[in-house]
Amino acid sequence: MKTRIVLMAVCLGGGVWVGCHPVPKVEEVPKVAEAPQVTDVPKSGQVTYQKYCAACHGSTGKGDGDITFNPPVADLTSAKVYTQLAPQLIRTVHKGRADTAMGTWENVLSDQEVEEVVSYLRSLRDASEPR
Numbered sequence: 001m002k003t004r005i006v007l008m009a010v011c012l013g014g015g016v017w018v019g020c021h022p023v024p025k026v027e028e029v030p031k032v033a034e035a036p037q038v039t040d041v042p043k044s045g046q047v048t049y050q051k052y053c054a055a056c057h058g059s060t061g062k063g064d065g066d067i068t069f070n071p072p073v074a075d076l077t078s079a080k081v082y083t084q085l086a087p088q089l090i091r092t093v094h095k096g097r098a099d100t101a102m103g104t105w106e107n108v109l110s111d112q113e114v115e116e117v118v119s120y121l122r123s124l125r126d127a128s129e130p131r
């Protein structure tokens with residue numbers, strides 16, 4: 001039910017078309033070597049994450065939040081996420097994922113906040129090593 005409400009909000013949200021269709025799957029996983037290493041993670045990214053994202057994704061990003069979903073939240077520390085380039089993750093956060101609880105954040109967070117939160121996501125992997 002919650003999923004439906006979120007989905008409707010996405011579809012009504014000022015004609016954001018992309019939100020109403022599955023985001024095309026990116027087939028090629030970029031080589032890890034191409035992904036720039038995040039060295040300087042702004043603290044504000046963590047603050048934004050804890051405020052808006054942790055309820056679902058969990059404070060560690062592993063999907064151990066208070067609420068469970070179907071389909072489940074993504075494990076943000078997984079290879080599936082940390083091998084994506086920042087622009088892909090920014091797009092996912094901006095547009096959300098159709099038919100899931102992952103909503104559209106482009107009207108909630110500024111571009112800078114999204115960039116910072118994505119930098120933070122990309123740092124979560126290190127925090128969870130060794131895997």
Ligand code: HEC
Pocket residue numbers: 049052053054055056057069071072073074080081089092093097100101102103105117118
């Ligand atoms: C209402 C619960 C909820 C909230 C709040 C939420 N997410 Fe999500 N998120 C999900 C779900 C569910 C998925 C899995 C979507 C799927 O199956 O593709 C997801 C997927 C993602 C993905 C895609 C990972 C991949 O596999 O490529 C990213 C990135 C992400 N979330 C980041 C965020 C960020 C950053 C925030 C805070 C601004 C946030 N999420 C807030 C529920 C949530």
